[in-house]
Amino acid sequence: MPVNFRSLLRDSLGAVILGLAVVWVTTGGTSNPLYANLITWSPKWLDVRTFFLSIVLEAIPFVLLGVFFSAFIQTFVTEEQVRRWTPKNPFIALPFAGLLGVLFPVCECAIIPVVRRLIQKGMPLHVGIVFLLAGPIVNPIVLTSTYTAFTRQPDMAMYRAISALIVAFVIGILVLFFVKKNPLRLGMETEIRHEARHVEASRGKLSATFSHAVDEFFDMGKFLLFGALISALLQVFVSRETMLGIGQTPLSSHLVMMGMAYILSLCSEADAFIAASFANTFQSSSLLAFLVFGPMMDLKTTLLLFHSFRFGFVVKLILAVTITVLVVTLWMPV
């Protein structure tokens, strides 16, 4: 009975919110009596709201894109096909994965559901990981925006692509040699078999694809929202000056820039503009670290990764990527 009551409460709360939304839409938004003089929000919280909503609005299309692309793979690509297309020899397979990244312009929000699905379909893990890491950087859209942002250093885009590929290959090789266990989350196995049954039952049924998409939207969405919220809070309450003040030696400035890339969770299409705005403050190789690390690892994608892969694997992956990016960008002659 109490359970029933609680859920009734939840439902009615949702209904009330929806009702208010309707009122608000019909009264034309800004001139709305609802919030007009109700509460005076502190400007900081309004800034949090602006950041939060804008990250969410920006990322949702790409998450949906990834969700649908993965639903598409799920419905139309068989495991047989994935196995056949992927080269057997790992040293051909790694460049092949890099090439995938060049061909498919997906950013870091969209790529995780896609890679997860491909791995479930039998793509070898090391190939999937290389695609996951390099994909959001080496594609033409991202490189064009990098080139635009760094007018004074046209080489930056090239260094960014090269470093990303090196890091991805190194991690791919490490994964090939050291990860023997399936790193997909516990329960994923049964889920795969389970989903396979659905697919058998409903192959080609559009409605089934959409129902799956709803499930996946709520699944991925919660991590995205959480990451966006944290990032918005940090951006408003911690000034960039503070973050920058931490380090000025090469090593510490690299770490600061990478930490910033991690927290800001920017889309890889946009981060070059932010990096360029630090050009007077940091040396170019720290900016490169920012540009390479951000799309590979950030707050919102970490949460998505935890959802798809085992805890231990994600932790090791983050460590390995951090160290490799650090070494590669320190060594790059930017």
Place this chain on the structure above:
Amino acid sequence: MDQNQKKWKRHYILRTLILSGFVLLLAEMIITGRLSQYLAPRLHMLNYVTLGILIILTIASIRQVIIGQSDYDCDCDAHKIPRSPWTSLIVYGLFCLPLAMGIFMPDKTLGSAMAENLGVNLLSNDVRKLAQVNATVPEMESQVDVQPNDGERIAEDVRKQAEPSNTSEEPVKTVPLEEAQIRQLFAESDFGDFYTDIAVFLYKQPVIKLDDKVFLDGLTTMELYAKEFAGKEIETMGFVYHQSDFSEEQFVVARFSVSCCTADASVFGILVEDKQAKNYPIDSWVKVRGKLELRNADGYDMLVLKATQVEPVDAPKDPYVYYSFEAPQGSE
């Protein structure tokens, strides 16, 4: 079984409500144009598609409510529905948060407080180095870079005018340059055709109008060709930004630039020198007209706008500026 069925149904109802909330929020933002407070115009198209997809998902979700789980009639636990009431409260609460924020909190354009947090990019210099500018202003007047640059006559002429020593009342446009000459002036530095085009486009104007469309590219161009642009008159608009280490006669006329979403905003502006600087309230919008002067701070060239006219204006509908990725269509 019946109990279970009910539980599923509740989740589906809740999801339907949330999805329709997102649809309404996005539709409202698109209709009222508030979307431009959050996203750059080039992403707007994508959001129309998103709206379509969200509507489809809402319909799919309504269908789930009505039909129940006939598609998935198995007892397995794989479909990810939160297990305890508390997890569902947190999960769905997280989804309600953007809806609640969108509905109950008013829009606010980013302003000075955030600008201070992010740091302001001035013409070719960092705002932190302002202290040095202030410190060296007196000598600066006499040492605006006048070393002739390997016999490049035109540029030198321009630079001579830029020298504040010849009384600044003198009109700037004295040397009427042919387009080809102007082009040559900028082509030498070789920052690519894009910036050469913009430089020529701006340089041709007797008073450079730095409007929303060319604001960012214009600033970048002037930064690249700081010496050439010194002495030119410009007119621009932006919000007033003060910082504690500014002198009483300084303020920055600034704009937020957005490349994808507001979260990647950065602040770009021009340092303005004006006797009345203190009287312009922060975050108010002003139109500034004046003459660019070259300063040297910490080894960098820096352009400062010596204001001749500052007038308060209304905030524009779209407060942000964007990179255009294409050269301005020079009408004249």
